[in-house]
Amino acid sequence: MQATPPQQKLGWQAYDLDHQAQALVIAHRDKRGALTESHKMRMSVAYGLERFWGEHLRYENSNKPEDCNKGAYWKAVWVAVAKILADANLKLPDAQGRIEKNDTEGIKATAKAIWSMDPENQQVALMVLTQFCDALVWWTQRYKVKENSD
Numbered sequence: 240m241q242a243t244p245p246q247q248k249l250g251w252q253a254y255d256l257d258h259q260a261q262a263l264v265i266a267h268r269d270k271r272g273a274l275t276e277s278h279k280m281r282m283s284v285a286y287g288l289e290r291f292w293g294e295h296l297r298y299e300n301s302n303k304p305e306d307c308n309k310g311a312y313w314k315a316v317w318v319a320v321a322k323i324l325a326d327a328n329l330k331l332p333d334a335q336g337r338i339e340k341n342d343t344e345g346i347k348a349t350a351k352a353i354w355s356m357d358p359e360n361q362q363v364a365l366m367v368l369t370q371f372c373d374a375l376v377w378w379t380q381r382y383k384v385k386e387n388s389d
Contacts, residue, residue: 277372
């Protein structure tokens with residue numbers, strides 16, 4: 240007797256957003272300053288994909304290790320969302336997080352690619368990013384290690 244293959248569901252798929260957000264928070268919880276960014280990420284979604292993507296570049300310009308942690312977290316979130324969207328056949332520019340602060344041509348090309356995305360795909364990407372950031376905030380509130388203020 241052969242098992243029947245599972246039927247493909249139509250419509251919204253959860254794409255494991257909550258579990259992936261939890262894993263990211265756990266991976267970054269011991270990196271000083273990183274998790275404070277979860278709330279900032281959620282607020283920045285309103286400014287659009289290009290601004291969200293570019294935030295890691297601002298932190299990469301700093302010499303402070305804490306800022307490097309923050310930049311790495313922003314980049315990791317972008318890469319995670321890009322992977323989630325790729326599973327839904329929607330491609331985000333710089334999906335591997337390879338563009339860095341000194342790559343002016345790469346920055347210009349990535350920004351142009353984001354601005355050139357189909358508006359419907361931009362909206363879908365923003366909705367998924369919003370939900371992902373909501374999950375990051377949730378898990379941050381549960382797992383964040385209180386930092387000493389010495």
